[in-house]
Amino acid sequence: MRAVCGDFEAELVQFNCEANHVHLLVNFPPKVTVSRLVNSLKGVSSRSPPG
Numbered sequence: 001m002r003a004v005c006g007d008f009e010a011e012l013v014q015f016n017c018e019a020n021h022v023h024l025l026v027n028f029p030p031k032v033t034v035s036r037l038v039n040s041l042k043g044v045s046s047r048s049p050p051g
Contacts, residue, residue, distance in 0.1 A: 004040050008032050 001024065005012040010028035017023075022045060028037055 001041060001044060004044050005037075008037050008040070010037060 001015060001022075002012045005026060005028075008028055010026050010032060012024065012026055014025035015022065024041065026037070028034075
């Protein structure tokens with residue numbers, strides 16, 4: 001997650017993970033669209049091992 005945020009020049013401020021979902025607090029620049037950032041983060045989280 002932190003690496004993806006770095007790719008978007010964003011800062012992962014807070015991260016909380018549960019069994020079936022995550023909560024993120026992210027600061028990102030106005031040039032980044034929310035949809036692109038979220039889609040990239042979702043892609044990373046779907047490939048992460050559980051637990």
